[in-house]
Amino acid sequence: MDITTQSIDGGFAEPVFNAQVVFRAIMDAIARPGTVQNLPQLARPPAPLSATAGAVALALCDNDTPVWLDPRLQAEASVKAWVGFHTGAPLANTPADAHFALIANPKEMAALDGFAQGTQEYPDRSTTLILLVDDLASGPSLLLEGPGIEKTSMIAPPGMPRHFVEQWKQNNQRFPRGVDIILAAPGSLACLPRTTRIKTMEA
Amino acid sequence: MNAQSTDIATYNFAYLDEQTKRMIRRAILKGIAIPGYQVPFASREMPMPYGWGTGGVQVTASIIGPDDVLKVIDQGADDTTNAVSIRAFFKKVAKVDVTTETARATIIQTRHRIPEQPLTASQVLVFQVPIPEPLRFLEPRETETRKMHALEEYGLMHVKLYEDIAKHGRIATTYAYPVKVEGRYVMDPSPTPKFDNPKMHRSPALQLFGAGREKRIYAVPPFTDVVSLDFEDHPFEVQTFDQPCALCGAENVYLDEVILDDHGGHMFVCSDTDHCEKRQADGQHGHLAPETHSASGKMEPVE
Ligand SMILES: [Zn+2]
Numbered sequence: 001m002d003i004t005t006q007s008i009d010g011g012f013a014e015p016v017f018n019a020q021v022v023f024r025a026i027m028d029a030i031a032r033p034g035t036v037q038n039l040p041q042l043a044r045p046p047a048p049l050s051a052t053a054g055a056v057a058l059a060l061c062d063n064d065t066p067v068w069l070d071p072r073l074q075a076e077a078s079v080k081a082w083v084g085f086h087t088g089a090p091l092a093n094t095p096a097d098a099h100f101a102l103i104a105n106p107k108e109m110a111a112l113d114g115f116a117q118g119t120q121e122y123p124d125r126s127t128t129l130i131l132l133v134d135d136l137a138s139g140p141s142l143l144l145e146g147p148g149i150e151k152t153s154m155i156a157p158p159g160m161p162r163h164f165v166e167q168w169k170q171n172n173q174r175f176p177r178g179v180d181i182i183l184a185a186p187g188s189l190a191c192l193p194r195t196t197r198i199k200t201m202e203a
Numbered sequence: 204m205n206a207q208s209t210d211i212a213t214y215n216f217a218y219l220d221e222q223t224k225r226m227i228r229r230a231i232l233k234g235i236a237i238p239g240y241q242v243p244f245a246s247r248e249m250p251m252p253y254g255w256g257t258g259g260v261q262v263t264a265s266i267i268g269p270d271d272v273l274k275v276i277d278q279g280a281d282d283t284t285n286a287v288s289i290r291a292f293f294k295k296v297a298k299v300d301v302t303t304e305t306a307r308a309t310i311i312q313t314r315h316r317i318p319e320q321p322l323t324a325s326q327v328l329v330f331q332v333p334i335p336e337p338l339r340f341l342e343p344r345e346t347e348t349r350k351m352h353a354l355e356e357y358g359l360m361h362v363k364l365y366e367d368i369a370k371h372g373r374i375a376t377t378y379a380y381p382v383k384v385e386g387r388y389v390m391d392p393s394p395t396p397k398f399d400n401p402k403m404h405r406s407p408a409l410q411l412f413g414a415g416r417e418k419r420i421y422a423v424p425p426f427t428d429v430v431s432l433d434f435e436d437h438p439f440e441v442q443t444f445d446q447p448c449a450l451c452g453a454e455n456v457y458l459d460e461v462i463l464d465d466h467g468g469h470m471f472v473c474s475d476t477d478h479c480e481k482r483q484a485d486g487q488h489g490h491l492a493p494e495t496h497s498a499s500g501k502m503e504p505v506e
Binding site for chain 1: 216221222224225226228229230231232233234235236237238242243265266267268269322324349352353354385387388407409422424425426427428502
């Protein structure tokens with residue numbers, strides 16, 4: 001399949017209703033950090049962009065939201081073309097310019113503080129990171145607490161960024177500034193908003 | 204998708220265009236991530252005047268899906284003009300199921316009350332907000348209030364409340380009583396009676412706030428601390444009523460005074476009409492309950 005076909009195919013079959021379903025899953029996930037929200041396969045982007053991450057991009061991104069692609073995604077012309085064609089979002093020149101960042105290789109990703117953090121007066125002007133993960137259960141356990149969590153919740157995404165727990169603690173300390181994370185797994189997603197604290201982490 | 208939902212799509216499901224919904228959805232997610240912080244958004248013209256809950260309507264329109272069940276209340280009642288119009292609007296533009304029953308609703312849009320029945324984790328409460336800025340009456344300039352929030356400079360707010368105490372012997376504010384969210388942002392809980400403030404504290408339901416004219420969206424995630432501002436020597440207290448609801452006998456609920464005649468006759472009844480009707484249907488009666496009331500006599504609001 002050539003790049004043109006790949007970039008035109010694979011969008012939402014029912015744009016209005018699919019976007020609503022994906023948004024509600026994200027809203028529920030960010031309102032209840034650590035909960036796993038199931039999502040049917042609604043988008044078929046070219047690899048290595050995943051169906052879930054692609055659906056999140058389709059639901060939230062448009063020409064008002066510069067998107068940053070990590071090097072693994074940038075290397076695929078078909079991914080760039082697909083995101084551009086289906087969302088209209090311009091590519092951000094640097095992580096700090098991005099409203100959204102799609103990260104196919106979280107392990108090697110740039111430091112969290114390299115993305116837009118928002119300002120003290122406009123903390124909403126920050127990057128939302130969409131991390132592609134293999135699942136939400138096979139990695140080191142993250143015990144979570146904070147708004148949206150009654151007592152504690154648990155999530156265990158594999159292949160997270162290096163020194164993630166330490167980086168996340170610093171992200172917490174920047175509140176109300178800071179980044180928010182959407183973890184996009186096959187068939188499901190979960191969120192870590194900037195308010196979520198990671199209590200402990202198993203080895 | 205079935206044929207019916209395809210029909211809806213052809214005339215703009217939930218009224219707003221998709222780009223507007225995306226913009227509002229992004230604002231909602233930021234609001235949830237920064238509890239109590241007012242996220243600016245580009246409010247759209249709605250087919251109803253400001254003051255009719257255009258902010259709440261835009262939030263509801265951006266989150267609602269075909270499977271949702273919507274309840275709309277105005278001052279606790281499902282059958283006022285404002286509530287009826289908004290419910291009819293969504294029935295028309297989103298073809299969603301509507302209800303007056305708090306327990307059945309997945310989305311509850313409200314002006315000035317929180318239902319008496321405790322909300323659940325599967326519900327979203329959407330508030331219509333006229334003035335989202337709790338510091339506005341202290342400082343009219345947006346640039347200044349934004350700075351005060353940025354610096355967590357809330358001393359003036361405490362001074363104002365303390366002036367109340369000096370003047371009235373208590374904090375006189377009974378509506379839109381300011382709260383602090385998760386120990387950080389001072390937030391206007393919308394013009395709900397302060398009676399409802401404790402219901403916001405660690406509620407299992409997600410709470411979203413939309414101010415149309417002022418173009419702000421903010422949020423309180425579930426299980427989030429919402430504390431009414433007060434002083435050690437003058438702790439926050441909710442309104443209390445010295446009599447139960449005249450119709451259903453409920454205590455510890457918010458009551459409205461209803462004038463019965465022009466000779467000063469009046470009674471106090473539940474402001475939450477669904478709660479009151481449910482209790483009467485369950486056989487609970489206040490001292491002025493109509494004797495003929497039957498369990499099946501629940502009035503449906505006119506759409
Ligand atoms: Zn009653």
